[in-house]
Amino acid sequence: MVCMPDIYDKILSLGKRRGIIYPSYEIYGGKTGFFDYGPLGSLLKHNLEEAWRSLYIIKEGCMEVVTPVVTPFEILKASGHVDKFLDVIFTCQKCSSSFKAPDILNKEVTLPEAGEAIKKGITCPECDGQLTAEEVHLMFETSIGPTKKQPAFLRPETAQGIFIDFYNLYRFFRQKLPFGIVQVGKGFRNEVSPRQGIIRLREFSMAEAEIFFDPSHKDHPRFSQVKHEQLHILPAGKKDIKTSLQEAIKNKIIGNQILAYYLAITQKFIISAGIDAQKIRFRQHASTEMAHYANECWDAEIFTQRFGWIECVGIADRSAHDLQSHMNATDADLTAFHRFDHPHKEKKKLVKVKMDELGPRYKDKAGFIKKQLESMSPPKSGDITVVLDGKSLVIDPSCYDIVEEEVSLEGQHFIPHVIEPSHGIDRILYCILEHNYQEVEKEGEMYTLLSLPYKIAPIPVGVFPLINKDGLPQVAYDIEQSLRQQGFLAFYDDSGSIGRRYARMDEIGTPFCITIDHQTLTDDTVTIRDRDTTQQERIKKANVKAYLDKKFFSSEKRF
């Protein structure tokens, strides 16, 4: 296909030229699926992640944790990743082609089953050669310990670290639901053959939130604030529609309010981060494509020129899957406790053990017998038998009383459910660049501008002397330093014409440029230029900080 460089190429080119992104390991020829963030890219990514934290931690009240990347085998075994992130493939001995086993056998198979199929005479569909079966992981394998190696993986998602800590976190939140935990960090997937450049990475950054709640209360307290939000949604197997969240809930298109609430704030977040509101849709996963841990999942998809709709945020109802899995695998209690409004009282017959009789008679077995007696409901009449060392044993009635007591049940334990909004930071970042990349014609020349939201822009303000004499550079330099001391990453530049300096700043999305001219020397005023309008205002030097504070705080695209 012959094509002009599309916007993806332009962004990669700009990114490389201006220190936003570089292909990793470039001087060694590069490695597919890995990208470096350069100086400005790091600032950009940091700003995006901070904006996300500002939303989830400050506004939504979640708390952040940091857990390891290296994850022992058994955790991902319990969570289902070891079994589900595994492909069984056939490799031909003769022509070395590889095939996914299910493609050839038309069903999911285990490795031994694939081996059986070979014994039964399955051969290479290309050349009829002898096949071997093997498993390939989509997780990066590693091991813990230099000598006695324990198998481990680099995490495929940050979420598991949160689930593992549930017991501690529930106590931190003083045993009250709902609460949310977030984590921002790296995840890894050893893609077979990553394409799509920065869109499909083997090592990527994600920002995940796990919202724990009582499944009998799937209402969200702030749902009413978002219920009129309009979303472009694409329900599984249906046509896409524009609808309000309220309608979507009413028509049972979205399963519950909590899920719907996070769809709404996801949309608000990505728009405020600079995504074009017209290029967002929420697509529901069909049951066949859902990850093993989810029972309802919506992807926020963002439209890009080269790749079309790409999944940038996955919002999944993970139900009790993960906590249940880790409970099954360990003895940990990962339940929450729901206190009834009024204790449930009921009369109950109980076995009361008399230890002064039982103890001397059964010695060291007495404790074990006591446990059994107390946990059983007493028979209406006759002897009570317990099982000791595999044998039935009749317990003498003198060892216990049967009493009727009123017991009060204060509440019950349950496994919290989880809604998970999971953001692909790198993908969102690319989409932000694409949606804010503008080429305008300026006096016959192509002029490049990144119209980034103020808080995302890597450099918030440039400071220039109009010309390099009469002491203007020193004044500009002092202002730059002063802004830096006050928390603004100001950038001093005195090279080239003033227009070129504005252009350089526009190209990396710097919202404001301060210029020092001769008037500054007489009345302490400076000009401050707006990136989007190119209009200038003249303000007092002393008011620069306040001016910027106000602009950055009242920006439409703030968080």
Added chain:
RNA sequence: GCGGUCAUAAUCUAGUGGUUAGGAUCCAAGCUUCCCAAGCUUGUAACCCGGGUUCGAAUCCCGGUGGCCGCACCA
């Protein structure tokens, strides 16, 4: 993984076997410059890697690596 296609400086590119690989942009130094990529001078900087054919290879052949497209895979 299979097939197609491509690979020249930070970026975009010219270069059909023959001098010192050409241009533009960017970048840097200097001059100039009272507000939007102006101009002048100077400078840094490239043939993806490995073999082969040839007197001679950026150019032709083979292999590898990487990008892109299609299929497959993944969500």
